[in-house]
Amino acid sequence: MERISPFQATLSNDETAQLPAAQFGGEIVVVDQPEQIEAACEELGREAVIGFDTETRPSFKAGVHYRVSLLQLSTPKRCFLFRLCRIPLDKPILRLLENPKVKKVGAAVHGDLSGLKELRHFREAGFVDLQQIVSEWGIEEKSIRKMSALVLGKRVSKAQRLSNWEAASLTPQQQMYAATDAWVCGCIYEKLNNTPKINTQKSKRA
Numbered sequence: 001m002e003r004i005s006p007f008q009a010t011l012s013n014d015e016t017a018q019l020p021a022a023q024f025g026g027e028i029v030v031v032d033q034p035e036q037i038e039a040a041c042e043e044l045g046r047e048a049v050i051g052f053d054t055e056t057r058p059s060f061k062a063g064v065h066y067r068v069s070l071l072q073l074s075t076p077k078r079c080f081l082f083r084l085c086r087i088p089l090d091k092p093i094l095r096l097l098e099n100p101k102v103k104k105v106g107a108a109v110h111g112d113l114s115g116l117k118e119l120r121h122f123r124e125a126g127f128v129d130l131q132q133i134v135s136e137w138g139i140e141e142k143s144i145r146k147m148s149a150l151v152l153g154k155r156v157s158k159a160q161r162l163s164n165w166e167a168a169s170l171t172p173q174q175q176m177y178a179a180t181d182a183w184v185c186g187c188i189y190e191k192l193n194n195t196p197k198i199n200t201q202k203s204k205r206a
Contacts, residue, residue: 005138005198007150016146022154022187024079024179030170032083034090040080041092045102047075051186052106052127054115055165055178057085068115069165072182073104079179085166089120100125105189106182107131107144130188136197144181151188156180 031040044050051074057066071082071093082093096102097116105128106112113124131142139150148156160177170178 006195007137007139009138009140011141011146011149016149016155019149019153019155022148022152022156022180022184024074024176024183026075026077026079026179026183028079028081028175028179030081030083030175032086034087037082037087037090038092040082041096043078044073044075044080045096045099047102049103049105049186049189050075051079051182051184052104052109052112053178053182053185054112055161055181056115057164057166058161066166067118068112070170070178071116072178074179074182074186076183076186079183081170081175081178083170084116084119089116089122094120094122097122098125102126103128103189105130105185107142107147107185128189130185133192137192137195138198144184147188148184151191152184154184156184 029040031037051072053072054068055070055072057069059066069083069085071084073080073082073096097104103126107130109127109129113127116122130147134142134147139147141147141150145156145158148154157177160174163174165174
């Protein structure tokens with residue numbers, strides 16, 4: 001018999017809203033000075049899996065487009081917020097994004113990578129898109145909010161999504177939102193990896 005997934009396939013908005021909020025409990029490090037980049041990337045490069053996300057200043061006018069403002073890379077205990085509106089997409093960051101040995105886990109990563117490549121070209125490696133793999137566990141939802149709800153039993157708030165990511169300084173609420181978005185991707189990936197896929201045990205017929 002085919003293995004039954006322990007996860008629900010879908011979840012309503014009302015059911016999601018009833019869940020406790022996911023919130024990063026580690027240290028948040030804002031990287032907004034060039035001299036901080038090397039050490040941050042060295043620490044991230046020692047990890048096997050890190051959460052990945054980006055934020056861009058929202059545009060409320062037709063035809064107005066902003067470049068990526070923030071790159072979030074998170075370990076289970078520390079999340080680095082690279083303020084790309086203040087610092088360059090420097091070589092240590094590029095080496096990390098091109099390192100196939102460090103898995104960078106996000107959702108809809110193609111859009112994030114396209115935005116980053118507007119700043120500087122690189123050849124990405126080691127990226128995992130949760131949207132491309134969750135169906136292997138029978139999950140039909142593709143948003144971070146719903147994937148977190150189904151896999152972790154926690155909802156991800158999107159309250160800060162349309163805030164100004166190029167502000168002089170990031171508010172504590174922005175920092176927590178950004179860190180949680182990246183961190184939770186790594187959490188979802190780890191939980192999935194520790195759960196058998198629904199197609200791993202099919203009946204064998206002669």
